[in-house]
Amino acid sequence: MRAGSEISEREALELLVPGGALQGPVxxxxxxxxxxxxxxxxxxxxxxxxxxxxxxxxxxxxxxYLAERADGEFEQRVALKLVIPxxxxxxxxxxxxxxxxxxxxxxxxxxxxxxxLDGGTTDEGALWxxxxxxxxxxIDRWCDAARAxxxxxxxxxxxxxxxxxxxxxxxxxxxxxxxSNILVTKAGEVKLLDFGIAAINQPGDAGSTPRxxxxxxxSPEQRRGEIETTASDVWQLGRLLDALVxxxxxxxxxxxxxxxxxxxxxxxxxxxxxxxxxxxGDVRRVLERRAVLARNGNxxxxxRRFVVRHRAASALAGVAxxxxxxxxxxxxxxxxxxxxxxxxxxxxxNATVRFLVGLFRGNEPxxxxxxxxxxxMLLDRGVERLDRELADQPEVRARLLLAVAQIHDxxxxxxxxxxxxxxxxxxxREGDLDRETLTEAALTRARIVLHQGRPLDVLxxxxxxxxxxxxxxLAGRRNRVNLLGMxxxxxxxxxxxxxxxxxxxxxxxxARATDGPGSAEFAARNHDLGIVFRSQRDFRSAxxxxxxxxxxxxxxxxxxxxxxxxxxxxLASALLELGELDRAEPLLLEAVERYRxxxxxxxxxxxxxxxxxxxxxxxxxxxxxxxxxLDESARLIEAALGPVSTALAYTLQSRADxxxxxxxxxxxxxxxxxxxxxxxxxxxxxxxDVAASANGMAAQLWRLGDxxxxxxxxxAALQVWVGREADPRAxxxxxxxxxxxxxxxxxxxAxxxxxxxxxLATDDVARGELxxxxxxxxxxxxxxxxxxxxxxxx
Amino acid sequence: MNAVPRGSATDDITQMLAAAxxxxxxxxxxxxxxxxxxxxSLAHRHVAGQHGDRTLNxxxxxxxxxxxxxxxxxxxxxxxxxxxxxxxxxxxxxIDHARERLAQKRGSGAATVPLDAVREDELAQARQFVxxxxxxxxLARTEPRQARVVECQFFAGYTEQETADAIxxxxxxxxxxxxxxxxxxxxxxxxx
Numbered sequence: 001m002r003a004g005s006e007i008s009e010r011e012a013l014e015l016l017v018p019g020g021a022l023q024g025p026v027x028x029x030x031x032x033x034x035x036x037x038x039x040x041x042x043x044x045x046x047x048x049x050x051x052x053x054x055x056x057x058x059x060x061x062x063x064x065y066l067a068e069r070a071d072g073e074f075e076q077r078v079a080l081k082l083v084i085p086x087x088x089x090x091x092x093x094x095x096x097x098x099x100x101x102x103x104x105x106x107x108x109x110x111x112x113x114x115x116x117l118d119g120g121t122t123d124e125g126a127l128w129x130x131x132x133x134x135x136x137x138x139i140d141r142w143c144d145a146a147r148a149x150x151x152x153x154x155x156x157x158x159x160x161x162x163x164x165x166x167x168x169x170x171x172x173x174x175x176x177x178x179x180s181n182i183l184v185t186k187a188g189e190v191k192l193l194d195f196g197i198a199a200i201n202q203p204g205d206a207g208s209t210p211r212x213x214x215x216x217x218x219s220p221e222q223r224r225g226e227i228e229t230t231a232s233d234v235w236q237l238g239r240l241l242d243a244l245v246x247x248x249x250x251x252x253x254x255x256x257x258x259x260x261x262x263x264x265x266x267x268x269x270x271x272x273x274x275x276x277x278x279x280x281g282d283v284r285r286v287l288e289r290r291a292v293l294a295r296n297g298n299x300x301x302x303x304r305r306f307v308v309r310h311r312a313a314s315a316l317a318g319v320a321x322x323x324x325x326x327x328x329x330x331x332x333x334x335x336x337x338x339x340x341x342x343x344x345x346x347x348x349x350n351a352t353v354r355f356l357v358g359l360f361r362g363n364e365p366x367x368x369x370x371x372x373x374x375x376x377m378l379l380d381r382g383v384e385r386l387d388r389e390l391a392d393q394p395e396v397r398a399r400l401l402l403a404v405a406q407i408h409d410x411x412x413x414x415x416x417x418x419x420x421x422x423x424x425x426x427x428x429r430e431g432d433l434d435r436e437t438l439t440e441a442a443l444t445r446a447r448i449v450l451h452q453g454r455p456l457d458v459l460x461x462x463x464x465x466x467x468x469x470x471x472x473x474l475a476g477r478r479n480r481v482n483l484l485g486m487x488x489x490x491x492x493x494x495x496x497x498x499x500x501x502x503x504x505x506x507x508x509x510x511a512r513a514t515d516g517p518g519s520a521e522f523a524a525r526n527h528d529l530g531i532v533f534r535s536q537r538d539f540r541s542a543x544x545x546x547x548x549x550x551x552x553x554x555x556x557x558x559x560x561x562x563x564x565x566x567x568x569x570x571l572a573s574a575l576l577e578l579g580e581l582d583r584a585e586p587l588l589l590e591a592v593e594r595y596r597x598x599x600x601x602x603x604x605x606x607x608x609x610x611x612x613x614x615x616x617x618x619x620x621x622x623x624x625x626x627x628x629x630l631d632e633s634a635r636l637i638e639a640a641l642g643p644v645s646t647a648l649a650y651t652l653q654s655r656a657d658x659x660x661x662x663x664x665x666x667x668x669x670x671x672x673x674x675x676x677x678x679x680x681x682x683x684x685x686x687x688x689d690v691a692a693s694a695n696g697m698a699a700q701l702w703r704l705g706d707x708x709x710x711x712x713x714x715x716a717a718l719q720v721w722v723g724r725e726a727d728p729r730a731x732x733x734x735x736x737x738x739x740x741x742x743x744x745x746x747x748x749x750a751x752x753x754x755x756x757x758x759x760l761a762t763d764d765v766a767r768g769e770l771x772x773x774x775x776x777x778x779x780x781x782x783x784x785x786x787x788x789x790x791x792x793x794x
Numbered sequence: 795m796n797a798v799p800r801g802s803a804t805d806d807i808t809q810m811l812a813a814a815x816x817x818x819x820x821x822x823x824x825x826x827x828x829x830x831x832x833x834x835s836l837a838h839r840h841v842a843g844q845h846g847d848r849t850l851n852x853x854x855x856x857x858x859x860x861x862x863x864x865x866x867x868x869x870x871x872x873x874x875x876x877x878x879x880x881x882x883x884x885x886x887x888x889i890d891h892a893r894e895r896l897a898q899k900r901g902s903g904a905a906t907v908p909l910d911a912v913r914e915d916e917l918a919q920a921r922q923f924v925x926x927x928x929x930x931x932x933l934a935r936t937e938p939r940q941a942r943v944v945e946c947q948f949f950a951g952y953t954e955q956e957t958a959d960a961i962x963x964x965x966x967x968x969x970x971x972x973x974x975x976x977x978x979x980x981x982x983x984x985x986x
Contacts, residue, residue: 013977013980016944016980018951019951021923026919028916029891030891
């Protein structure tokens with residue numbers, strides 16, 4: 001409670017009269033302050049290079065004048081809009097944004113958009129915008145006055161969509177679409193006013209200051225004070241369509257239009273039309289009396305998926321960049337203002353960047369057939385924009401370059417990502433700037449190297465980065481989680497599984513402490529832990545880890561998200577390895593179906609999912625179904641990734657196994673050989689997978705009676721196991737060597753190989769399998785083909 | 795004609811009220827914006843008519859503002875609802891301003907523009923307003939309706955009848971509430 005106000009009871013009673021707060025100096029100064037706004041300029045008043053001619057209108061926080069060039073350079077009449085900022089801080093932020101955005105807005109040339117010619121601030125701190133003068137009437141009033149029928153109204157609405165779509169493609173969001181900002185000219189053409197002005201006038205979150213949102217036309221996320229995106233414009237267009245076709249009518253008599261409006265105005269931005277183009281497409285369908293997508297959930301879903309597959313990356317890139325730029329602007333402005341606020345803003349900006357980059361992560365290189373070129377184009381345009389407008393702000397520019405590089409990486413363009421990263425790193429180093437940005441850029445570079453399959457280089461890079469991490473900040477701890485996760489994968493890639501496991505466990509604990517056990521980071525670490533366990537063939541632990549990741553992803557992103565589908569598939573595969581077919585089957589079939597829908601039945605990821613389903617079929621003994629899935633899997637993966645990829649090698653290896661079991665050693669040999677060639681080209685020579693393919697080749701060659709080549713295949717396999725001779729797979733190779741020698745008539749050599757294998761075997765289970773393979777190889781490897789001339793092995 | 799026609803603020807009031815009824819937090823901010831804007835334009839007109847005379851009939855001015863805005867409400871219910879909300883807006887606007895003035899004074903140095911100079915009598919009143927605000931919050935804990943009555947009458951300058959309509963109680967109850975609350979507040983303020 002405040003200190004005493006030193007007021008007696010009598011004085012208090014005198015104060016507490018009706019209207020008491022409206023009397024005296026406090027309210028007087030309030031009114032005086034309100035009057036100091038820039039309103040009510042007289043004719044002849046100068047604003048920037050313009051002279052006021054007449055008042056056109058006023059409302060809310062703005063007044064619009066008709067004005068002309070005061071310097072007489074050339075005759076030009078403009079609509080001059082004066083906006084009263086809520087307070088000094090907002091005015092500063094708006095000025096800063098205006099300075100940066102002016103160029104872009106001025107370049108927004110479209111016949112249906114009133115051009116913004118210039119803008120600035122008055123001495124009193126008000127913002128002014130000079131716009132093309134438009135003679136026309138508000139769209140809703142024009143429609144009523146012209147008694148426009150529904151068709152005409154829809155056609156006008158489509159003109160509005162066309163203009164908004166044009167701006168969205170240029171990374172501009174209107175944020176204040178409403179009837180008073182949309183005029184219809186005498187020629188019956190639509191003109192949009194105020195493009196970009198709302199964005200400048202209300203930069204970032206104005207905190208407690210009331211923001212001049214247009215009542216009834218503010219989207220749910222705008223009302224919550226969140227960042228506005230193209231989805232907000234879609235919402236406002238839906239509101240506009242509602243007003244235009246149904247007006248104030250209580251009965252909305254057209255089910256199609258009702259459904260379209262409901263879709264556009266969904267509270268959840270992600271459930272709305274993905275683009276204005278889609279929205280307009282549905283309106284056009286109404287005009288053409290065709291079925292609208294909005295009434296067909298599946299079709300809409302498919303359309304949305306299609307967008308995600310083919311265009312959303314570009315739309316996302318656009319939105320992402322617009323958001324990043326807006327955030328960065330807000331961030332820089334605040335930085336100058338207040339330290340605490342700046343820290344908060346920076347954290348928010350970082351969070352958003354993380355989120356956006358995360359969105360693109362679903363699009364890892366392997367997942368899509370090709371890279372969406374539109375996205376690249378937009379990203380490049382975004383980078384140009386950064387170069388042009390943020391040249392004097394290296395810190396923000398470095399951060400944004402980093403974000404764009406991460407998006408490039410997610411889209412599979414490692415080269416471009418590297419270039420941008422190097423630029424970001426150089427900027428940061430030169431200016432001795434933000435250490436977190438530098439660290440994050442270095443980490444991203446390491447991730448690219450990891451994707452390129454160079455684990456040893458990654459370990460070296462990470463060792464360089466580690467000392468720069470700051471455990472005292474949230475960003476520092478997150479970077480550490482990131483670093484540990486990468487180190488674990490690199491250790492696994494280099495064959496050091498125990499180290500990988502220890503590192504991943506450390507990463508998990510740190511992720512739990514930093515972001516909590518329900519976070520995406522924690523889920524990602526669990527997923528990777530599962531992968532480490534899997535390569536250790538500890539499928540029980542792998543299943544538990546995948547299940548944990550799956551549970552978190554489901555809560556965070558929903559069941560149809562690629563990350564959830566991936567965790568689900570990996571869980572199912574691990575269960576298959578454990579022989580828990582009944583538990584695995586429903587999970588696997590569902591996951592495969594999710595992949596099919598997510599990737600339109602194409603791409604390497606769906607191909608890999610089919611491979612898992614084939615594994616299930618094989619275990620159920622349905623080898624024909626397995627073979628069909630594997631054929632399709634190989635085709636899809638090869639189409640997506642080319643003829644040489646580890647993913648393709650996995651499918652070929654599985655298909656070879658299936659052929660072998662179907663008593664077709666020739667086809668099996670062909671696939672084993674291809675898998676071996678691919679693996680030898682891509683993997684370090686001591687990788688178990690290389691040996692597995694060689695073992696397969698050896699077994700088929702033996703079946704076909706080609707002892708000599710079987711022998712060289714087994715020797716190749718044994719090369720892999722040098723130093724790890726007791727591994728069950730190494731023992732198997734040694735027994736195969738014995739059979740190969742035997743087939744060539746070298747009984748003594750064969751016996752020596754068998755004895756060596758027996759000597760090396762460490763446990764009874766291994767020994768038992770060994771004896772079976774030694775004693776009755778045909779039961780294990782398959783029927784030996786009748787001795788025929790050695791042919792068709794290639 | 796270009797853009798922003800006169801009176802567009804009131805056009806949307808009905809929608810805003812609907813939003814406020816359904817518990818939309820943003821509607822509140824919008825209302826504050828609208829009230830500010832309307833107060834501003836009214837203040838301008840008054841000043842223009844009085845050639846700079848600074849002693850405005852402020853209560854009348856504010857009233858004119860309410861009436862203009864409330865006319866946007868189509869039904870009597872809307873109108874009452876608007877009055878109910880507007881009183882809270884006025885309370886917030888005035889208290890925010892009073893607090894700002896006190897803060898300005900605390901932070902002011904040589905750089906203060908003379909026009910902006912905060913006079914001692916204004917500071918004293920601002921302190922009183924803030925004290926009333928605190929006391930009113932205290933009162934609202936036990937007697938929320940009485941606090942609403944004070945809000946309507948003291949901060950918004952409503953008549954007794956307008957207060958009764960805005961809160962939705964009888965005239966007699968308003969008179970009784972005002973009497974009790976006023977004395978309770980006076981005692982509370984004096985004892986601190």
